[in-house]
Amino acid sequence: MLQSRSQNKVTEIPMIKHLKQFLTNEELEEIRSYNSKEFSELSDTHLEFRLKFDKLKNTLKELKNILLQQEAWEGNNYNKVTYFDLK
Numbered sequence: 001m002l003q004s005r006s007q008n009k010v011t012e013i014p015m016i017k018h019l020k021q022f023l024t025n026e027e028l029e030e031i032r033s034y035n036s037k038e039f040s041e042l043s044d045t046h047l048e049f050r051l052k053f054d055k056l057k058n059t060l061k062e063l064k065n066i067l068l069q070q071e072a073w074e075g076n077n078y079n080k081v082t083y084f085d086l087k
Contacts, residue, residue: 046074 019028042050049071056062068080 007016 023031030060052066052069053063056066067084070080
C-alpha cells in the first residue's frame with residue numbers, strides 16, 4: 001500500500017472487511033485504533049522507485065528490468081548482476 005503524503009496513518013486494515021460479520025462496530029473501531037502508528041514519509045527518491053512498479057503490465061521481464069536498474073541510493077559498489085539472483 002502506497003501512502004499518501006497528506007495521509008500518514010493507515011485507516012483501514014484489509015482483514016476488517018471479513019471481520020465485520022463477527023464483530024460490533026465498537027470492536028472494529030478498537031482494532032483500527034489499537035496501537036496504531038504513523039508512517040514516516042517516503043523520500044522523493046524512494047517514492048519514485050516505488051512508483052516504477054505501478055507501471056508494470058504483469059510480466060516478469062518488466063519486473064526484472066526494473067529490479068536490475070541501478071538506483072542512486074544503492075551506491076556504486078553493489079553489482080546487481082553479480083549479487084542478485086533473478087533466475
